[in-house]
Amino acid sequence: MTDFLWPIRVYYEDTDAAGVVYYANYLKFMERARTEFVRSLGFEQDKLREQEGVVFVVRNVSLQLHQPARFNDELEVVSTIQKLARTNMIFKQVIHRVAESKSLCEAEIQVVSLDAEKWKPRAIPPAILQAIK
Amino acid sequence: MTDFLWPIRVYYEDTDAAGVVYYANYLKFMERARTEFVRSLGFEQDKLREQEGVVFVVRNVSLQLHQPARFNDELEVVSTIQKLARTNMIFKQVIHRVAESKSLCEAEIQVVSLDAEKWKPRAIPPAILQAIK
């Protein structure tokens, strides 16, 4: 499967008084990219919740911050699925400036499939597994 | 009824690359203060929702920003209820630095009482009206 690319523009809301993107906000950028990744496969998370009773929840994050992004930067989030199991998957996500290859930060993010009511692990819906493979 | 005071410390998360508190974040500070105001009257909003089916939702905001707050500032939100009606109330909220009288920003915020399911206006629970008066 190929990488999924998603553009991000840095606005004032994303930055802090050190003049750079606030560290936790890279996780917002990465989550936007995962949402769009899943959408690109044909799945809407609000529908998955209503119709299948499934929510995807982050369980583990390993994040390395190499260089800061700044206000007005045009970024790109490069996402790929590194590992796919019955109830969870691990995304590898790298952020770099458009037109620069050097990564600003990168993360491995484990997402689990949960029953939306019981908040317990549940098999990822087969159609999604199929689409990812 | 007397003013309700709530302290706020400015962290990096609240600031932006202009070196000051990001304008929309003053509304977060004000909402924290309203939540604590209601709590100080003896009401917990999660209980109100579960037991009475009521949520409080902001309908109108009028916000004036006079001077910026900065990283590490110790602020105080001064809140008072300016008007109380059957299904809504208007809070007047002013933020200033602790030990300075000059206001940094101020707002009038109209909050409506809604049925949590139908999302339609509903009378404010009598016990709350009573407590406010």
Add this chain to the structure above:
Amino acid sequence: MTDFLWPIRVYYEDTDAAGVVYYANYLKFMERARTEFVRSLGFEQDKLREQEGVVFVVRNVSLQLHQPARFNDELEVVSTIQKLARTNMIFKQVIHRVAESKSLCEAEIQVVSLDAEKWKPRAIPPAILQAIK
């Protein structure tokens, strides 16, 4: 001058436990739209700050919230400049769901042009005034 349109997708980060977009976050959406509006006129705010020493800062907000937006909604921010003065301008901004005409919320937002060092009002750079007219 015609309206400036900017699309916004609602992600989890934008919502709250009431199941809707957190009220202060509409101001983030509106600020993204103003940033893109100014960019569409040919001006980058980081360049304006470095080269002209000018920052644009929100002074007044009047916000009416009619109906909530929800996770995954596709929104559009419609922005226009309502009033243009020597050191400030008033934006009128309305947010609606794509393919629905009913506005979810609307605001009048006064932005002032400040000297980036002294944080005092300064004339809006003539090239910008020109571009807006």
Add this chain to the structure above:
Amino acid sequence: MTDFLWPIRVYYEDTDAAGVVYYANYLKFMERARTEFVRSLGFEQDKLREQEGVVFVVRNVSLQLHQPARFNDELEVVSTIQKLARTNMIFKQVIHRVAESKSLCEAEIQVVSLDAEKWKPRAIPPAILQAIK
């Protein structure tokens, strides 16, 4: 050295439409606790920046999310310094509900000391090293 405790109340701003605290926001809570930890040792980060030209920046995050926190929860962040080197330190931070011992989430966060202008690693000021030991 003993653990540093910092209380956090969960407000609407911290939650998302899944009804729980948005995953990236735990990192905000942890950063507030680190800021207060450093303050409790007698250091203000704005002063450190102005007077010593030092900023502390997050380099690595390893975050495990076990159970969700919800609106109105009273949390406590337990912070300790796990490792202290010349230009960086690793914080171990655990969040649990007040009056419950079970951790909701935990993280190891590596913070580096940078020259505020050059954004390059710099020795942690000796007075801070001293205070931590």
